[in-house]
Amino acid sequence: MxxxxxxxxxxxxxxxxxxxEDFQRSGRxxxxxxxxxxxxxxxxQSEEDLRALSKLANDYVNFCKECCLYASQNISRAEQLQYDAEHYRCLWTCFSLFAVLYLPEPGFEDAPVGDELMEWLNTHFIQPSTQEGDELSSQDRPWEDPAFWPYLTRTALRGLSKASAFFLNTLSEHPSPYLQNIAQQISPLLTNHPRLHQFSAERDFAVASRRWKDKVKTLRLELDRVPESARDDGFDNWWDRVSDIVGVLEGRGDVMKKVCSELDADWKEVCSAWGVFVDTRLRRQDLPEVVAQVLDELPPDPTDREDMVHSALFLGKPTHALSESAHLDGWLAAHLADLMEPIELIDCEPDDSELTLRQHYVLGYAEYLHTDPALWRITVDYMYSCGEVGREMADQVLMRVPLRLDTPSEAEGAGDEAARIRAGHLAGVLKDINETCFEYQREEIRRMVCRIAAQTFIRERKYGLAISYCTSAEDWVGLGRVVDLVLEEYIGEGSEQFAQLVANIAPSLQSLRAGAGTKIPAPGVFLHRLMFVIRFAEFHQRRASGDGQGAAVDVVAMFREDIVPQAWWAVLLCDAVELLQNDGAMFFTSEDACLLMQRLESIHIMAAQGCSDDYLPVLCRVTKRGEKHALQRLEVVRLSLARYYARCGAIGVGGRPNGWGY
Incomplete structure (x- = not known):
């Protein structure tokens, strides 16, 4: 070993x-x-894999069949179908032929193929018609009808033994005793014609076929004994007609071709019947040689794409079949190629464009789907199955999926109901994109889409959603920009509008904190800035609602936790002045007042040292005045703090702290 x-x-x-990696992704x-x-x-090749491929091919066949039947229904539809029933019928015949020839049930790859081909032919190209049979069966002397013998010959050729037996039985009334006798012998031969599916072993089928052929030879001898003068009944030469039928049963190829030509049958009927009568042990691998000989005399119709696909499949030319299929329908070519590659019917090596033949056809169909943006989910599924080139194409599709995040004009002012409907819609699109990226391991694309969504929410001033998607994208710079924009709302619109906008941001902060152990944590600087925005808004909400105590606690806590940016110290101190000037309540302890005074003194000291740009610009923008006015505002804060502290000492609130520094 x-x-x-x-x-x-x-x-x-x-x-x-x-x-x-591509081989592993193929599932083989x-x-x-x-x-x-x-x-x-x-x-x-794994039998389990072949069985799965065979099942998949049959699923496609059934899908085409259902489309054909649905398109055939004469019903009113809200939308017109893309194709008519005839188109879907073509897809059905092509895919079912491929399944018969190239994906038989495991274990039957080397079995004779004649019966399966005849079943395929009878399913998709019905001859003779039911109407012909009904018209003939209604007659007392049907053999006098010119259509009788062609009908009987066709049923015998197609293996339609019940129809053949019925009309052979009508010949018991024929004036020729010779024909009556011959018809009685032909009927059981057709009814008892051995078929492969009737036997558990091919050897038994072969033995039964030889015995059956011996009975046909006996019938030929009986037929040849009919006198020349008794072979015509005045309407037709019945002997010639019966001789043709017996010639088919004998398996004579020349008679088969002659009969098919007279019946105006095409090459498919000859090839299908060949494996039933001429060569009953005809294998799939031997079929192309027989087909090539037949096509020399009965070529396919070059203007009929369906016929060209059939001939290529019969001839064992899968590459040519794909080329013809692409002209017929892109879906057909893509899915045939998808099945041909794993069973090694086509080359799996990439060409100069770094694409395999299968990938060429699959991507061709995917590009066709991409013309409809609503089909992006299906489009990327096809693209992601096509190696690196396909993955890059799918990435571009995902980044350009219409997110439809902009608020429609008709929904403006429509109230909470419209907002809920819109929220559900956008969540669905973004959720699908996220799931697709996760399925195909396209994390970078998922982040980019989230960043795109965040930009839309920023334009709409939906800052809570913007922060959520910046977080999902791990776009910390973008998160910082959103925080800056939210603070700009305070500067430009005032505290009331600012507080309303921030109301939906708090859950984002909770999500960041909760996910710190399972995700890449947000950098502390951005997390602290977000915390400040939320706490600053809560402070203003409590102040506006009359909760002075709660507002005072917020101010002190923000300074103690050191989450207030230096540029906002002066703004927060000025906003807290009214809490210091309240004559009826003492919201701060003396220790709290000392903390506020320390922050105030730091601002004055740094401004005196030439660093006012770090502490005063925001206050200047809020008041829409210059630095001098900002310092005057801070003097008001100083005076308010001094008076508040004096009151604390007078009534004994909070005790006298160490390090007053004033």
Whole structure:
């Protein structure tokens, strides 16, 4: 036995260099067996995989069938179908033929194919018609009708034994006793014609076929004994007609072609009947040789794409079949190619464009789907199955999916109901994109889409959603920009509007804190700035609602926790003045007052040292005045703090702290 760790160099190789990941994504596996004679290794296809592919092909066949039947219904529809029933019928015939020829049930790959081809032919190209049979069966002497013998010959050729037996039975009334006798012998031959599916072993089928052929030979001898003078009934030469039928049963190829030509049948009927009568053990691998001979005399119609696909499949030319299928329907070519590659009907090596043949057709269909933006989910599924080129194309599609996040004009002012409907819609689109990115491991694309969504929410001043998607994208710079924009709302619109905008941001902060252990945590500087925005808004909400005590606690807590940016110290101190000037309540302890005074003194000291740009610009913008006025406002704060502290000492609130520094 070979060393288990010794590399095996397969010829031809299973896949190209650096293509292991693509092979794994294809869903295929490698199994092997070692020859005890010469230690050679054979790589086999998994029966389970073949069974799965066969089932998938049948699913496609049934899908085409359902589309055809649905399109055939004469009903009123809200939207017109893209294609008519005839188009879907073509897809159905092509896919079902592919399944018959190339994806038989595991274990039947080497079985005779004649019966399956005849079943395919009878399913999709029905001849003779039911109407013809009804018209003939209503007659007392149907053999006098010119359509009788063509009808009977066709039913015999197609293996429609019940119809054949019925009309052969009508010949018991024929004036020729010879024909009556011959008809009685033909009927059981057609009814009891051995078919492969009737036997558990091919050997038994072969034995039964030989015995049946012997009975046909006996019938030929009986037919040849009919005198020349008794072979015509005045309407037709019945002997010639019966001779043709017997010639078909004998398996004479020349008679088969002659009969099909007279019936105006095409090459498909000859090839299907060939495996039933001429060569009952015809294998799939031998079929192209027979088809090529038939096509020399009965070529396919070059103007009929469906017929060209059929002929390419019969001839064992899958690449040509794909080319013809692409002209017929992009979906057909893509899905045939998708099945052809794993069973090695087409080359899996990429060409100069770095695409395999399968990927060419799949991406061609995906680009067709991309013309409808609403089909983006299906489009990227196809693209992501096509290697690196397809993944890059799918990434671009995802980044350009219409998120439809802008508020529609008709929804403006429509109230909470419209807002809820819109929220549900946008969540659905973004949720689908996120799930798609997760499924195909496109994390960078997911983040980019979240950043795009955040920009839309910023334009709409939906800062809570903007922060949420910046967080999802781990876009901390973007998060900082949103925080700055929220603070700009305070500067430009005032505390009331600011507090309303920030009301929906608090959950984002909770999410950041809760996910710190499972995600990449937000940098502390951005987290602190977000905390300040939320706490600053809560302070203004409590102040506006008359909760002075709560507002005072917020002010002190923000300074103690050191989350107030230096540029906002002066603004917060000025906003807290009214809490210091309240004559009826003492909201701060003396220690709290000392803390506020320390922050105030720091501002004055730094401004005196030439660093006022770090502390006063925001207050200047809020008051819409210059630095001199800002310092005057801070003097009011100083005076209010001094008076408040004096009151604390007079009534004994909070005690006298150390380090007053004033």
């Amino acid at each position: 070979p060393d288990a760790h010794r590399p095996a160099h397969l010829v031809p190789p299973l896949f190209g260099q650096n293509a292991v 596996i490698v199994s092997l067996t070692v020859s005890p004679r010469d230690e050679s290794i054979a790589v086999l």
